Amino acid sequence: MDNNKISWAKIFSIFGLIWLASSFIHPLHVSLGGKMVQINAYPEIYLIPLFGIWRLRTEKQPYQRNRIKWMLGLFFLYWVLLFNLYPKVPFVDGTTHTTYLAVHMVGSLPFFLMLIAVAFMGKRADCGWNCPCVFDRETIGFAFRDATLKGDFWWRFRHIKWIGLITVWGYFVYMLLDPAHAYQRFGETMYETILWAYYLSFLIIPFTGHRSFCRWGCPWAATWGVLNLAGFYKIKADTEKCIDCGLCERECDMGVPIRELINAKGMIRSTECMGCGRCVHVCPREVLTFHDYKDVFKSRNLSPLERNIRLAGGLTVAGLIVLDPGSPWGYLGLAFFFTGLFGFCPTYAMIGTVVKKIKTSAGRSKDL
Ligand code: SF4
Ligand code: SF4
Ligand code: SF4
The missing domain is CATH 1.20.58 (Methane Monooxygenase Hydroxylase; Chain G, domain 1)
Incomplete structure (x- = not known):
């Protein structure tokens, strides 16, 4: 896809992204039968399936098609069916809250289960397959993946998200020290700020590519990223076979300097890699292979x-x-x-x- 070419996919994508962002930034209400109803509430429910069908029709690579199917399935299972159950979720401070099953609620049981999953499988457990963000970006925002900002300059920006890491884990410690006040005094503002950044980031996708928030702004990207380094996940490279064609880097939506990493360490082990598998499957010489917890259990x-x-x-x-x-x-x-x-x-x-x-x-x- 030529980045400068205006396609119908990009035009629809712009409308979808604005509508999605507006659901949080500027809720639109109309009066229906005497009741005020938000007409742009939770537009993911219809936008993700609509753009998901387009993605399935246009994606040629079997692994990515499989990933899209998993994403759509998990979206309905986790974020539509279970979302509405609103069960009691235990938190680390001993409290139990009736909330949705969010793996991104710091200190909740699903949060810890996701930490374990990421340690075993890498960031792909969330950022490649399961996060609501990846559903949005890999469907509604996907038309702009070729706008992804790459190169040494943009690679340095990944460090911004360490601010998020410190904030999230600072809040975690605060929860343990002062469970009665942590949310009111800090957590509420923290979640509100993250949500503003998250929804505003949809508006810059046409200029930065669809995963810019994941690369630079997401606090969980940093948390899961640390486990990418410490856990079982990595992509090993048989560097002898590499012909330096650069196709892997061209495919990577996280801007990972793959050739530099594999030449230096013989593998991709980075806080950024969200395990999409594009580099693995585009490589003409089969240089790259996934490795994770399965290696341990031969x-x-x-x-x-x-x-x-x-x-x-x-x-x-x-x-x-x-x-x-x-x-x-x-x-x-x-x-x-x-x-x-x-x-x-x-x-x-x-x-x-x-x-x-x-x-x-x-x-x-x-x-x-
Ligand atoms: S980086 Fe953050 S927002 Fe992006 S997919 Fe991962 S958890 Fe979701
Ligand atoms: S390094 Fe490979 S698997 Fe990781 S994000 Fe980039 S393309 Fe995807
Ligand atoms: S696509 Fe494969 S052969 Fe080409 S640079 Fe990447 S690892 Fe090397």
């Missing part, structure tokens, strides 16, 4: 069928952690879920039962 003792049963069953039962915080069953479900995730059951190992020995090798076939 030998599995669960069959694919049992893994899926444990994943689905465990996740369902784990919902009790939120719906019935006092019950231990939810945590048992979570343990069951993780055995499915790793394909490894410690109990089977202890009693010597091996359902199926599966040797894994990290690589394209195991990317997901």
Whole structure:
């Protein structure tokens, strides 16, 4: 796509982005049957599916098509169906709040579960596949991905988000020290400021590319980014095979200087990489391969069928952690879920039962 070319996709995208930003910045109300109704409330509900269908029709790369399908599915499961449940969510300060299941609520149980997921799978657990922001940007804002600002100058701007990291974790400490006042005195203003930055950032997408907020402004980008460095996730490079064609960098929406990183460290291990997989799949020499927690569990003792049963069953039962915080069953479900995730059951190992020995090798076939 030529960045200077005005396409219908870009025109629709501009309208979509303005409408999306206006839902927070300038709510529009009309009187319907004597009641005031906000006509631009939560436009993601229809904009993401509409632009998502366009993305599915135009995306050629199978891995990205798969990612879009996952995003649309997760959007409906997590942000539409579960969003409206408003369950009781336990927080680190001992309080329980009736709120939506936001992984971005500092100190909440979903927040800690996401920290674990990112440590195991990298930022892609949220920023590549699951964040409401990625749904918006990879659908409504996607027409402007070629406007992404790249190069040494813009790469330096990534450090801005450390301010967000300090703010979020400062608030976390405040919650522990003064749970009665932390939200009123600090948290409310912090969330309000982040929301303003988040919604305003949609308006600059045509000039900066669709992931600029994720690159420079998001406090969680920094938090998850640290776990990108400390956790299991990385993209390894077989630098001998690299022909320095630069296609990987051209595809990267986070402006990561991939060639510089792989030449220096033999891998992409960066706070910025959100695990979209574009570089991995565009590379003509298959230089790059994903690596994460799966490398640790080379030998599995669960069959694919049992893994899926444990994943689905465990996740369902784990919902009790939120719906019935006092019950231990939810945590048992979570343990069951993780055995499915790793394909490894410690109990089977202890009693010597091996359902199926599966040797894994990290690589394209195991990317997901
Ligand atoms: S960087 Fe922040 S806003 Fe962007 S996808 Fe990640 S968590 Fe969401
Ligand atoms: S380095 Fe690769 S996987 Fe990471 S964000 Fe860039 S293109 Fe995506
Ligand atoms: S796309 Fe592959 S071959 Fe080309 S520069 Fe990137 S890693 Fe090297």
